[in-house]
Amino acid sequence: MKRLAVKRRGIFALNFAVWTLLCIGSIALCLFGCCWVQRKSNLANVRAKHFTKNGGILLQRQFSSLHGSTRSPKIYSTQELKQATNNYHSTNILSSGGNGSVYKGILKDGSVVAVKKSQVVDKSHIDQFINEVVILTEINHRNVVKLLGCCLETQVPMLVYEFISNGTLCEKIHESDDPLERISWQSRFRIAVKTAGALSYLHSSTSTPIFHRDVKSSNILLDKNYTPKVADFGISRLVPLDKTKVSTMVLGTFGYLDPEYFNTGNLTEKSDVYSFGVVLLELLTGRKPICPHSSIEYHNLPMVFLSYVRNDNFVEILDDNVACEGKMEELQAVADLPRRCLRVKGGERPTMKEVKRSLEDLRVFLLFNCDYHLVMAPKRVTRTTSTFPPEIPVTPPETFTPPSESSATPTVSVSADQLQQMLQTMTGILQRGGRNKKAPSGSSTAATGSSVIRSSHRRFM
Structure with a gap:
């Protein structure tokens, strides 16, 4: 009987321990489930709050008016972009800068996109961001990168652009050592013509003029045919039709920055003209705008180039490939454009429309001059x-x-x-x-x- 009593007590203790563990596990599971549900609810509330703050309701209403058109944008969810970029893995970074990073992403339908994830945003300019997104979705120019949509569920809105596969103009000119990737003079000239056309379109052909504010070779993307696409409108400004300048905080890239804009804080369309003049110099010379490790006389490219032009020996500063492939007359004509674009006073510079017209007129002349002599002589x-x-x-x-x-x-x-x-x-x-x-x-x-x-x-x- 004594053994039977001990055995019963053992069984009771075992059952008690098992039931106790089951109860504790159930309670823990319930608490975990409640916390998970609460966390999901909090995340949903935070996303909804960001969505509303970033103008999601307004954008949805305006995007619906474009439904069915070829430029109809889309509002992406956070989860979609996380999966597309492998949770923003470092191997998918296409470029990064002070304003954020651009990631390569693959959506569920297999389309490749570029996701721009900014680091900071000025909360007082949320309305301007909304307006900018709407304007960019209305841009339909073959040499401006296409905005596919945006994500508004994060603290800083993210933009989704079409993916351009061949890198940037800066990489091809300054960073590529492969002889097969060297850009010919004809391709450089064509890039200049089409980029000028895109900037002229932004200045004078959109419903609201857009000043790019950060024109540079690293913001000009190239496809497999070396067709340029102007990109990165992160600090661009929309300018009312009745205004020719906007007083704003000076932003841009050192080396491309308009000196008049830097001194006065007044942003005008001529600020983009100055920056485009620097890009023309890069195409002609193959040099960077600022070379801190070079000698003093080659430190600032615009000043060096203008000095060579004044001494009538600008050929010495040209890129070797450009000097070999181009004819002296056409190089002189093209070199005259950056000289005009880089004038210190903005009022003395041409407009982008005038720059575009000059380049197109020169292209007509080059077509006649080159083809006529090839066929006739x-x-x-x-x-x-x-x-x-x-x-x-x-x-x-x-x-x-x-x-x-x-x-x-x-x-x-x-x-x-x-x-x-x-x-x-x-x-x-x-x-x-x-x-x-x-x-x-x-x-x-x-x-x-x-x-x-x-x-x-x-x-x-």
Whole structure:
């Protein structure tokens, strides 16, 4: 009986311990579940609070008005972007700076995007951020990176852009040692033309003018065909139509910053013009705007370039590939643009529309000059014997004889204003050439040259 009593007490103690553990486990599980639910609820409340604070309701209403259009944006959730970027893993970082980082992401549908995650935001400018997002979704320009949507559930709103695969212009010019990735002079010139067109569009063709405020080579993306895409509108400003300048805190990148804007704090469209002039110098020289480790005379690229221009020996500062591939006349014409864009007083600089027109006029001239001589004359005109602008022969193509090497054409010196007038006159002649019913005896050559331009336009596009 004694043994039986001991055995019963043991069984009772075991059952008591088991039930006690089960009760404690159940209580712990309930507490954990309550905490988890509460945490999820708190996270949902925080996300909803951020969504409302960042203008999510307003953006949803405005985005719905664009539903069904090709530029219809999307509001992404935090979870979507976390999964797309592998929780913002460091291996997915495309670029990083003072304002934040850009990550490569792959959405569930397989599309590749770029997610811009900012570090800080000025709370007083939330309304401007909302307006900027709406304006950027309305931009439809082939050389401006497309905004696909945004995420408003975080403290700092995140933007989702189309992914451009070939890196930045800065990387190709300054950081690439691969000879196969060197950008040719024709590609550099085409990048300049299309970038100027994009900035001109932002300044004068959108519903509200946009001053980019941070034009630089690292903010110009390149696709596989070296087509430029202007990106990073993080510090851009929307300017009312009735204003030409905005007083604001000076922001930008040292080396590209407009000195007038730096001294006065007045942001104008000419501030972007100055920065674009620096980008032109990078395309021409292959040098960085600021080289702190170089000698004093090469420390500041704009000052060095203007010094070379004043001494009439700017060729010495050109990139080797540019100097070999480009003709002296076209390089002189292109080099005149940064000289005008880098003037200290903003009022003396051209507008982006004028810069765009000058580059396009020069492209028309280059198309005619290059293609005409390639088709009409087997021997290309050398730098020492070519003139600017060239004399157009009036001999019909059937009887045209290439000029001999011994007959050198005298060099003509022209100013920038004369160059502009000549290019406009030549463009007008080409446009009117096909409309004349009765052409003079030498007009067949001009018509042939015009057709050559149209047939080979793809080379410079």
